[in-house]
Amino acid sequence: MKIRIEYEVPEGDCWMCKHSVSVTCSQTLLCKPFDTYLEPETFLKYQRCQACIDAEVKEMIIIHNISKEYSTTGWQNYEVKVNDKLICTFDHKASNGLAKCLEEAGEAVWQKAVSNAREKREYEAHRRKKA
Secondary structure (H helix, E strand, O other): OOOOOOOOOOOOOHHOOOOEEEOOOOOEEEEOOOOEEEOOOEEEHHHHHHHHHHHOOOOOOEEEEOOOOOOOOOOEEEEEEOOOEEEEEEEEEEHHHHHHHHHHHHHHHHHHHHHHHHHHHHHHHHHHHHH
């Protein structure tokens, strides 16, 4: 399951966020989306809630398990995305662990880049022959 929460990041900090409310008779804020109390780090300067932190992400790399049947030990199919752009897919044996999954994701991205570069060179060569 993927959960993505999108909020506009407030100028400043969570004190300015429309999703935060001041708790009566204190200087504590309540971040409503995460049901989390935010204490001031310094005078009226609050820590950021997770919604604000997530909203600041400009580029997100996603390695998403897209297997039809989930397994913690068997072969699984993954896709690598940058934001909403699909980069490539790869297979990974879940029992090999996270480090191996990340290594295989990197290798899949590299192989896709090499393949794209080869296709581009072949296309350019074909175009030059026609001209």
